[in-house]
Amino acid sequence: MLSRDVDHKKRDILFFSLPYLTVYVAFMVFPVVYGLYLSFFDWNILSTKVFIGLKNYVEAFRDPEFLSSFSHTLQFVLISTPLIIVVGFIMAMIAVRPTKTGKIAETVFFLPYMLSTSVVGTLWAWIFQKNYGLANQVLTSVGLSPVGWLTDPAVAMTSIIIATLWWTAGFNMILFSAGMKQIPEEIYDAAKIDGAGSFTTLTKITIPLLKETSLLVLVLQVIASFKVFGQVYVMTGGGPYGTTRVLVQYVYKTGFSYFRLGYASAMSIILFVVILLVSVIQLFRKSDNTQ
Amino acid sequence: MKKPLAILGELFIALLTVLWIMPLVWLVVTSLKSENTVMSSTLSFVFAPTLENYRKAFASTLLGRWMLNSLAVAVITTILTVLIDSTMAYVLARIPFRGRNALFLFILAGMMIPFEVLIIQLYLECTTLGLANTLVAVILPRLALPIGVFILTQFFKAIPSVLEEAAFIDGASRFTVFRTIILPLSKSAIFAVAIIAFINAWNDFLWPLVAISSSEKYTITVGIANFQGTHGTEYSLIMAGAVLASIPQIIMYLLFKKNIVKSIAMTGIKE
Numbered sequence: 001m002l003s004r005d006v007d008h009k010k011r012d013i014l015f016f017s018l019p020y021l022t023v024y025v026a027f028m029v030f031p032v033v034y035g036l037y038l039s040f041f042d043w044n045i046l047s048t049k050v051f052i053g054l055k056n057y058v059e060a061f062r063d064p065e066f067l068s069s070f071s072h073t074l075q076f077v078l079i080s081t082p083l084i085i086v087v088g089f090i091m092a093m094i095a096v097r098p099t100k101t102g103k104i105a106e107t108v109f110f111l112p113y114m115l116s117t118s119v120v121g122t123l124w125a126w127i128f129q130k131n132y133g134l135a136n137q138v139l140t141s142v143g144l145s146p147v148g149w150l151t152d153p154a155v156a157m158t159s160i161i162i163a164t165l166w167w168t169a170g171f172n173m174i175l176f177s178a179g180m181k182q183i184p185e186e187i188y189d190a191a192k193i194d195g196a197g198s199f200t201t202l203t204k205i206t207i208p209l210l211k212e213t214s215l216l217v218l219v220l221q222v223i224a225s226f227k228v229f230g231q232v233y234v235m236t237g238g239g240p241y242g243t244t245r246v247l248v249q250y251v252y253k254t255g256f257s258y259f260r261l262g263y264a265s266a267m268s269i270i271l272f273v274v275i276l277l278v279s280v281i282q283l284f285r286k287s288d289n290t291q
Numbered sequence: 292m293k294k295p296l297a298i299l300g301e302l303f304i305a306l307l308t309v310l311w312i313m314p315l316v317w318l319v320v321t322s323l324k325s326e327n328t329v330m331s332s333t334l335s336f337v338f339a340p341t342l343e344n345y346r347k348a349f350a351s352t353l354l355g356r357w358m359l360n361s362l363a364v365a366v367i368t369t370i371l372t373v374l375i376d377s378t379m380a381y382v383l384a385r386i387p388f389r390g391r392n393a394l395f396l397f398i399l400a401g402m403m404i405p406f407e408v409l410i411i412q413l414y415l416e417c418t419t420l421g422l423a424n425t426l427v428a429v430i431l432p433r434l435a436l437p438i439g440v441f442i443l444t445q446f447f448k449a450i451p452s453v454l455e456e457a458a459f460i461d462g463a464s465r466f467t468v469f470r471t472i473i474l475p476l477s478k479s480a481i482f483a484v485a486i487i488a489f490i491n492a493w494n495d496f497l498w499p500l501v502a503i504s505s506s507e508k509y510t511i512t513v514g515i516a517n518f519q520g521t522h523g524t525e526y527s528l529i530m531a532g533a534v535l536a537s538i539p540q541i542i543m544y545l546l547f548k549k550n551i552v553k554s555i556a557m558t559g560i561k562e
Contacts, residue, residue, distance in 0.1 A: 012465045017394075022377035024435035028401050031412035038412065056342055101301065107548070111315065112542040114335040114551075116494040118516035119533045122316050125519065132330055134317050139325045166314060171555065178556035227407045230431050234516045247409050248497070254409050255411040256501065268408040280405045 027281070032272070039065040042283065044259040056266035066267060067251050068242065072157065076246060077225040080161045087165060087216055088172025091205075095177045106177075110170035121234025124163035130288035150236050153243040160244055163231055168224070172217050179213030180206065219282040223275050305530060322531040323339060329527045344531035353524075354532050356507055357514035361493055362539070364429050364510055368492040372436050376484055377477070380443030381469050385455070395444070401437035402405050410501050428502040429510065433492060439484040442557070446480035447473060483554035493539060511536045 039056055041049040059228075060066045095106035112120065112180030127134045136146035149159040183206065191201050207214075229248035232238060236243035247267070255264035294439060323340040348354045383395050413432050414423075422428040450473060458468045470488045474481070499510045509517065515536050544551060 006463065009386065009388070013386055013388060015466070016386075017382045019375040020398075020435060020440065023375065023431065024398065024401060024437075025430035027413065027416070028404055028409070028435055031409040031416065032404060034412045034416070035409065088343070091307075094307070101304055101308075105304055108308050108312050110539075110543065110548075112311070113561040114544045115537050116512045116515075116540070117496045118512040119537050120520060122515055122529055122533050123314060126321065126530060127314060127317060127528070132526070134313075158497070166311065174552050215426045215427070223405070227405055229407065230516075233500075234519060251408075252410065252497075255414070261411055261415065264411045268411060272405065272408040275405050275408075276403060282344075 003253050009100045012225045015232065033271075035265045035268055043262040045076050045261060046259075049262070050264070056263045056271070059263065060270060062268055065242070065245075066250060069245050069247050071247055072227065072243070073226060073247045075157060076161065076228055077222055078226050079157075080149055080164055081218070082167050083161065084169050085172055085214075085221055087169040088217065089176050091169060091173035092176030092180055094204075095173055096180045106173070109173050113165050113170045115167070117230030118234050120163060120167045120206050121231045124159070124166075124231070128159050128163075152238050153240050156240055156244045161234055164228070167231070172221065175217050175220075176210065176214055183209050212227040215282065219278060222278050226271065226275055226278070247279050307408055318530050321527055322534045324527050326525065326527055344527045345529050345535070347528055348508065348531045348535060352514075352518070352532070353507055353509070354511075354514060354535060357509050357511040358535065360426060360508060361436035361511040361536075364426055364499075365489050365492040365539075368430050368433055369488045371430070371434050372439060372556055373481055373485050375434060376436055376439035377474065377481065378442050379468070380440050381446055381465075381473060383440070383444045385452075385473070388464070393394060397435055398440050401435065402441070406432075408495060412499060413498070424502070424504045424508060426503075426508060429495070429499045430492075432498065433468075433488075433495065436484070436491075437489055439487065442484055442554075446477050450476050455461040479550075482550055482558065486543075486551055489543070490540065490551075 038049075040051060040053060041053045042055070043049040090108045092107070093100055093200050095109065128136075130136060130146065130148060130151060133149070135149055142165075147155060152154050186202060187205055187209075191205060196204065206257055227248060228246050229252070232244055232246050232251060236244045238249050248271070251267045251271070254260050254267065322344055323342070324338055325341050325343060328338050328451055379398070383391060383398070391559045417423055417428040417431075417465060420429070427466075454472050454476075455468050458472060495510070496516070499513050500516070503509055503513060506514070507515065513519070515529075518532055522528050
């Protein structure tokens with residue numbers, strides 16, 4: 001290369017990468033390491049840090065509140081994931097149609113995803129409001145009895161899942177329809193000539209050819225669901241009786257209401273490991289394909 | 292004549308579309324109702340609309356201030372993110388050196404770090420740095436966007452190096468080449484990163500909730516969530532606030548629908 005190029009290479013590399021690396025290390029890498037470090041200490045801001053080894057982790061798995069938060073999160077993941085994926089898939093099948101209704105539907109399906117968590121949360125808290133909310137007004141107008149959408153412990157999590165479905169299904173639609181558009185038209189034409197019906201086409205062509213996309217959607221959806229917080233915080237605050245309290249919320253509460261920072265860090269690390277395991281599945285799949 | 296099955300399909304599409312738009316209609320309708328009309332248990336879409344709630348939202352709450360805060364946070368975050376992500380990507384795509392692949396992996400690893408697990412540590416860190424309860428604290432941790440570096444690196448790599456070499460021969464510095472050749476050729480990728488950064492910043496909720504303690508510094512997302520507590524039963528006012536809080540994203544969506552959809556399809560980022 002050129003001489004001037006060599007002269008300033010080191011300087012340029014530093015100059016160009018230092019801003020990003022500073023922010024990245026300071027606010028992403030360091031917090032991970034610091035969190036791991038803190039998780040081995042008993043510390044509540046005012047007291048001095050006391051090293052307690054793995055005791056925070058041991059406590060977490062004996063703490064009924066942590067365990068219930070974990071199980072609520074898992075419940076949310078297990079119910080919402082298939083639901084949001086299937087609805088997103090159906091939406092994608094509608095959106096890829098080259099008709100005007102397809103275009104309108106696509107716009108409408110994706111619109112909620114643009115809204116922020118707190119707007120979605122307040123909107124659905126109002127829709128599910130017991131006396132005047134839209135949901136119960138519709139129910140009573142057709143002669144059914146109103147439901148305690150956010151106040152009945154047996155229903156509250158379902159209500160949160162409905163709101164989340166409405167909010168994020170459009171995201172999966174985008175990924176699915178991007179995948180569907182890559183399937184060559186000729187394959188469908190050939191199937192038509194062979195006399196395949198639309199159901200056969202769906203199960204024998206579309207779904208198998210979307211295996212890669214589906215895996216991506218699945219992993220992203222599971223990760224996003226494990227991190228659920230905002231809509232729960234706004235809609236129920238974790239209630240009624242803690243039946244919708246999720247992991248991130250319990251970490252938040254332990255850290256900023258109980259000030260047990262070491263313990264909160266340990267729980268963050270546990271959540272991190274769970275999410276990491278899910279992302280690693282995808283990485284392995286990727287490397288399988290490149291071979 | 293259409294087959295009955297096709298008609299049934301059209302009907303299903305129409306139904307699903309209506310179902311999906313309904314909550315938004317309800318949002319806008321509620322925001323235009325007077326407090327008394329809202330508190331009646333009849334399904335009324337016929338009523339005398341009023342802008343009173345919008346006036347009240349600006350007059351008697353800090354909503355205007357929160358929107359300005361959010362706008363400042365989102366715009367600054369977007370500009371800085373694009374700036375530092377693109378210079379970083381330039382190094383990774385265009386300047387060969389030993390350890391570059393390792394550095395690339397080190398940065399990509401950031402995509403696996405969920406922001407939600409960092410809040411306790413970030414709070415402590417920002418407090419130590421004297422940034423507690425400032426908008427700077429809201430911005431800083433959001434600047435490093437690994438997916439942005441990834442998108443830009445891939446894009447820069449695809450730009451033919453002939454153009455660059457010609458400029459180097461003419462005596463241009465790397466900075467000049469970056470500014471006058473690489474950036475102008477990468478508008479679409481930069482735009483994608485900017486959209487991701489802006490939407491992330493505007494919609495961010497958990498971190499501003501943790502970082503900010505005084506209400507005049509809230510971002511709009513935290514402010515709207517806080518409405519629930521302070522104006523608990525004034526639903527028409529809350530919905531007016533929610534409509535206002537959503538206007539920037541709705542405008543962005545209508546203007547840049549294609550780009551937004553493309554950047555999601557391209558990266559699969561999900562907050």
